[in-house]
Amino acid sequence: MKKTYLKSALRDIRFSLGRFIAIILIILMGVLLFVGVKSVGPDLTASAQHEIDQNQMSDLQIISTGGLTQADRKAVEKIGGVKVQLSKGFSYVEKKHHKNLHVYSYSAADKQNRLIVTAGHLPRTPKQIVVDDQLRSTYKLGSTLKITDDNLKNSRYQVVGFVNSPLFIANEERGNLEVGDGQANGFIYVPQKNFTQDAYAQMYLRFNSLAGQSYASAAYKRQLNQKITRLKPIFKQRQQARQAELQKLARQKSAPAQQKITEQQEKLTQAKQQLTAGQAQLKQAQANLQQQQQVLSAQIGEQAAKQQLAGSSQQLAAQVQSLQQQQKQLAEAQTKLTAGQAQLNKKTKIERPTYLTNKRTDLPGFTDYASLSDRIDAIANIFPVFFFFIAILITFTTMTRMITEDRRQIGTMLSLGYKKLEVSTKYLLYALLTALIGSVLGVLIGSKALPPVFFAMTGNMYIFQDFTAKFYPQLIWLASGAALLATVGSVVLVLVRDLREKPMNLLVEKAPKAGKRILLEKISFFWRRLGFTQKITVRNLFRYKSRMILTIFGIAGCTGLMLAGFGLNDSIPAPGTKQFTQVNRYQALVTLKNKQDKAVKQLLGDAKDVQSYLPVHLEQVTFRQKNASNQDASLYAVSSADKFSKYVPLLHPQKKTTQKLPQEGAVVSQRLAQAYGLKRGDDLHFEDQDGHEYRIKLAKTTENYVGHNVYLSTAYYKKVVGHQAETNSYLVRTKKQTGKQRTALADRLTKTGQVLNTTFTHDSQQKLEKSVKGMSSIVLIFIVLSGTLAFVVLYNLTNINISERQRELATFKVLGFYDKEVTMLIVRENMIFTVCGIVLGFGVGWLLNWFILIYASSNMMVFPVVIHWLGYVISALMTIVFSAIVMAVTHRKLRQIDMISALNSSE
Known part of the structure; x- marks a missing residue:
């Protein structure tokens, strides 16, 4: 008996294969989107963490306005449990190709921030360098790059490899420089032996206690902040010490210049003394000349005295002019000497240096990557949930209708002596199969296919080579539990209701809802203008209110999901604009x-x-x-x-x-x-x-x-x-x-x-738009899946509508209605449902988009709600096209209705 009953269950699946597959597809898509999108953010974080661990990326980067020394290193190492790495570098404008470059030192002994070779090899001799992989089109492998700078011993280097650096995870973001137009175009690594500068440019820190922790976890962020707090007093002490070091170094470097200024000052002082003595002698000579002129004027007259002393007077006046010229030159020399001394004092007066601490998230591109993950998480908390809600609603309705159709069969089985549990087994098995198949496929595709697809679509934005796709048990259990609740739960609810009835009552089909006069009939001038079939359509709309509401809301939900997808695509780049x-x-x-x-x-x-x-x-x-x-x-x-x-x-x-x-x-x-x-x-x-x-x-x-x-x-x-x-x-x-x-x-x-x-x-603006470009791929996935769900929902709801009304439709055919006329009865209703659903869906989509953007916005970026008219048009057209396809399939089904079977007495 049980074997026969099991065959009956399998036969029901075979005869209603379309409905069975439809339920599986709805569950599959709901689980797929929920698990898949919710997995993208954690998978992005896990992929980044894999690269961080593999390449030993530093936890902190320290830079100082006064440069860094081994003394800074020793001071930091005193806190214990930290690996410290110093590197040299500077900014450089490569004039031949007009590129602004970060120049970093390379050492084979460096353990942190390991370079990722994409072509060639790392430097093996002092005159070999590696170049940013993003500059492949500019600098060829094996070519010579000229770098003329006082910080380097050599000026000509051979390009032996192209690399990616963990310091620059975004391919199109290279940070800022203090040279050129301020925008960095890339970086190069030169062997450290080539550098002539004494001070280091960067200090990288990696803490042992933070190894293995996810950079996105609250524990990591909290512990890292504690490390920074411990470093602050160390750098505060180093500020004063480094200032003294720099002042001493400046005095040493300026000693020759100071000695020269001192010597010049001494010579100038001597010249001033000689000038003063000469001025005194000249003054005495002038006084003597005046006395001689007075004596001669008394003896020979004033005019004759002037003529006799004219030569002496003239000689004293060249001498006066010469001393004045010397005085002017000495004054100019003194001014220059004073300015030189001031300039030298300015160079030797060193301000207290500032130590700046940068986290990973402060590095170019890292914040954008972390924000991308956060935004996807925010969207995943809303969009898939709403999607899943629609899927569960339709699944619940379909399962409920399936059992309602089998009322007579349930009554027959009970009359034959089957127990209630045995009768229920068939439907529970059906529900379990759909939930199990849909959930398993949804989890597999969602966890292992959707995140990698997203990564492939955004892979050219970041340097990460390997994508880590994981299973997240809490998501799987949550999605599978919801699928089981929708299928098994609906079966249990309906069975509990139906199995309470007597078998005799179950053997009698429920009488269709009685027709009623509707409000529109009272508007006579409108009602009189409607044709017979149009009046039937209008009456049926209000006759089956629950079906009307379900269909409109189902279409509205799917339209809203598509519109929200287009809205996200328009809204995400909007902050920059x-x-x-x-x-x-x-x-x-x-x-x-x-x-x-x-x-x-x-x-x-x-x-x-x-x-x-x-x-x-x-x-x-x-x-x-x-x-x-x-x-x-x-x-x-x-x-x-x-x-x-x-x-x-x-x-x-x-x-x-x-x-x-x-x-x-x-x-x-x-x-x-x-x-x-x-x-x-x-x-x-x-x-x-x-x-x-x-x-x-x-x-x-x-x-x-x-x-x-x-x-x-x-x-x-x-x-x-x-x-x-x-x-x-x-x-x-x-x-x-x-x-x-x-x-x-x-x-x-x-x-x-x-x-x-x-x-x-x-x-x-362009940089900001590129940073959010990765969201477009996930939005595209939303739109495609939403459109697919819309098609399945319309197909399922239409099938339910037809199955509920087979006797009614068969009656119309018996009364002489043509197949097209019968089809138009359903088409008119669906057209009205579709139009109402689209209009309502516009509101649902706007609200859903607004709700998602509220969660996706952060303190540093606000996403306004922007939905361009094209999004409304495409969402509406897609819904209409899906509805038209379903109507074409429906027409074929309606032609195949067996009038005798449909109208056969149910007694």
């Missing part, structure tokens, strides 16, 4: 080396492609508050509020109107105020780069999408910090420029010798 076109309305930021800016002002004033420029004070500060994370920000101090509004309009976060910079108080980016829960009138505490702490009052908030910005008037800045804000940057508005024009302007500014760096907002 809005930040650098609406918030910042200048095209370049020029950073000065020192207070001298005369040449820069003249160049900007004469440049034809420069429309205007504004001097500002700009500095990087860190805001601190108890029980909240520190926030880095750019602080601007501006003298003219009216002029500044043309460069930064200070848009109101809600009203989007321009605000004026107040004389008292600060304007801060909205996200910074939200991070600390501040409102107008509250105080903010910040720390400058020298460690001095200050307090400002929040006056207004402004719209901002990337990072944090704070704006103050120069008067308020002076009140806060106690000294005048010095111009150290220029905001520049330019005409539309090409890449070559931007490079040319940056080069001209650099050649003035007064510019540290020129940053163009165009380049910043």
